[in-house]
Amino acid sequence: MSAFMDLVQKRRSIRDYRPDPVPREMIESCVEAVRFAPSASDTRGWRFFVVEGDVKDRLVKEAMGGVVVPNRFAAGAPVIVALAMKLNVVTHRLGAGIKRIDYHLLDAGIAGEHFILRAAELGLGTCWIGWFDKKKAKRILDIPSDWDVPALITVGFPAEEPKSKDRPLASEICTFRNGK
Ligand SMILES: Cc1cc2nc3c(=O)[nH]c(=O)nc-3n(C[C@H](O)[C@H](O)[C@H](O)COP(=O)(O)O)c2cc1C
Numbered sequence: 001m002s003a004f005m006d007l008v009q010k011r012r013s014i015r016d017y018r019p020d021p022v023p024r025e026m027i028e029s030c031v032e033a034v035r036f037a038p039s040a041s042d043t044r045g046w047r048f049f050v051v052e053g054d055v056k057d058r059l060v061k062e063a064m065g066g067v068v069v070p071n072r073f074a075a076g077a078p079v080i081v082a083l084a085m086k087l088n089v090v091t092h093r094l095g096a097g098i099k100r101i102d103y104h105l106l107d108a109g110i111a112g113e114h115f116i117l118r119a120a121e122l123g124l125g126t127c128w129i130g131w132f133d134k135k136k137a138k139r140i141l142d143i144p145s146d147w148d149v150p151a152l153i154t155v156g157f158p159a160e161e162p163k164s165k166d167r168p169l170a171s172e173i174c175t176f177r178n179g180k
Helices: 003-009 026-035 055-061 072-076 089-099 102-121 133-143
Strands: 048-050 079-085 125-129 148-156
Touching: 003 102, 026 048, 026 125, 048 055, 048 089, 048 102, 055 072, 055 133, 072 125, 072 148, 079 102, 089 102, 102 125, 102 148, 133 148
Parallel strands: none
Antiparallel strands: 048 079, 079 148, 125 148
16 A cells, blocks of 8 residues: 555544644644645635644633534644635635635645645644634634634644544445446
8 A cells, every 4th residue: 555545544533632742843844745735726825823832722712612512622632723714815705706616615625634644644643623613713813804714623642543434435435427
């Protein structure tokens, strides 16, 4: 198996972390992987906010609670990354409005996955967080009001090894349309 296929098969969402701090160079290396991500019209609107210490504690307490899906586990992650998107007027506002496709969310997803896969390669655990209070998160992190924050990502050294889970077969998620 190729190193890439091995990496994508082994990556799991991690929700239990060791308290050890994450070296800054590791985070920088994950961001380095994002530099090469594709984006709609090459707009490169990604902006990463790396949150640690007291600010992280506040973020978890005020923006990540919740009755339905509590993401309190994030309190144990030494780092939370806020994936922000600086919206481009032509591509992300006009183009998206005309085509009804949220290009900036596609861009964010691709960028986040580059980040996460590089993190996995470095032995870091991550978890996408889509369930949080965006308004509060933006206020706590002082992110400009006209930027979007579609996701947070917890980062740290794993303290758990989730067992493998069932995955759909390629044939279940892929259909060929070739006119035959
Ligand atoms: C956009 C997105 C949002 C997610 N939001 C949350 C979340 O708020 N809380 C959480 O615990 N996991 C969240 N997850 C993680 C998924 O639950 C997880 O990826 C899925 O169950 C598959 O497990 P795996 O990542 O271990 O393969 C999110 C994943 C994605 C891609």
